[in-house]
Structures are given as C-alpha cells and as structure tokens.
Amino acid sequence: MELTGRCYCGQVKYKATGDAMMKAQCHCRECQYMTGGGPNLFIAMPKEGFEYTQGEPAKFTRDDIENPVTREFCPNCGTHLITDPPGFPAVIVKVGTLDDPSVLEKPDMAIFMIDAQPFHEVPEGVATFDRFPG
Numbered sequence: 252m253e254l255t256g257r258c259y260c261g262q263v264k265y266k267a268t269g270d271a272m273m274k275a276q277c278h279c280r281e282c283q284y285m286t287g288g289g290p291n292l293f294i295a296m297p298k299e300g301f302e303y304t305q306g307e308p309a310k311f312t313r314d315d316i317e318n319p320v321t322r323e324f325c326p327n328c329g330t331h332l333i334t335d336p337p338g339f340p341a342v343i344v345k346v347g348t349l350d351d352p353s354v355l356e357k358p359d360m361a362i363f364m365i366d367a368q369p370f371h372e373v374p375e376g377v378a379t380f381d382r383f384p385g
C-alpha cells in the first residue's frame with residue numbers, strides 16, 4: 252500500500268509505502284498529550300518505505316525516560332505526524348494525518364490499556380493489551 256499524508260497547515264507532507272505492520276490504538280499517557288485525551292490511532296509502516304516529500308519536521312525526544320521515542324511534528328502548526336521508536340523497524344504514522352484516514356478501517360489491537368482513562372473506548376472485538384504485545 253502507499254499512504255500519503257500531511258500536517259494540518261500543509262507545510263510538511265510524507266509518503267509511506269509497504270505493507271502495514273500493525274494497526275492499533277494506543278492508550279498510553281504520552282499519547283494522550285498528543286491527541287487531546289483520547290487514544291492515538293496509528294498504522295505502523297516500514298521505516299525504509301517512509302519519506303518526507305515536502306518540508307522538514309521538528310523532532311522531540313524525551314531525555315528523562317529509558318528508550319524514548321522520537322516524535323516528529325510540523326514546526327509551523329504543531330501537528331504530530333509520526334513517531335520513530337528505537338529498535339523497531341517501523342514508523343508509527345498517525346492516522347489523523349493521512350490524506351485518507353479511512354484506510355485504517357479498524358484497529359487490530361488496543362495497547363497500553365494500563366494507562367487507559369475511564370472514558371476511553373475500544374471497538375467490539377479488538378484485542379487489548381496492558382502494554383506493547385510480545
């Protein structure tokens with residue numbers, strides 16, 4: 252599949268090609284900051300098939316936790332586009348930034364339920380995990 256997407260203001264655009272490695276919603280406390288409080292919906296795409304086609308993102312990596320992810324976002328409008336997890340061959344593409352978010356269809360799993368809020372919902376039939384599976 253080939254996915255294309257952009258930030259809210261359109262300054263940064265990307266393309267992700269390859270087979271989706273994971274479709275999920277993440278309930279972790281960190282994601283709640285980025286989403287405004289809900290779970291974060293994402294598609295994991297192979298790192299080698301991901302490229303920015305316009306603009307350059309700003310990047311942020313926490314220095315106060317172990318194995319922090321790097322979050323990449325538009326320096327102009329602040330939209331979070333992807334997360335780059337260390338030691339994982341995929342980039343985490345935020346579904347809301349896709350030109351066609353409906354390609355998600357449905358997440359395969361809900362992860363980091365340990366941080367889920369009482370108002371978070373998981374669609375019927377979606378597997379749940381306390382943390383990252385495996």
Ligand SMILES: [Zn+2]
Pocket residue numbers: 258259260261262263325326327328329330
């Ligand atoms: Zn932007």
Ligand SMILES: [Zn+2]
Pocket residue numbers: 277278279280281282283291363
């Ligand atoms: Zn998360």
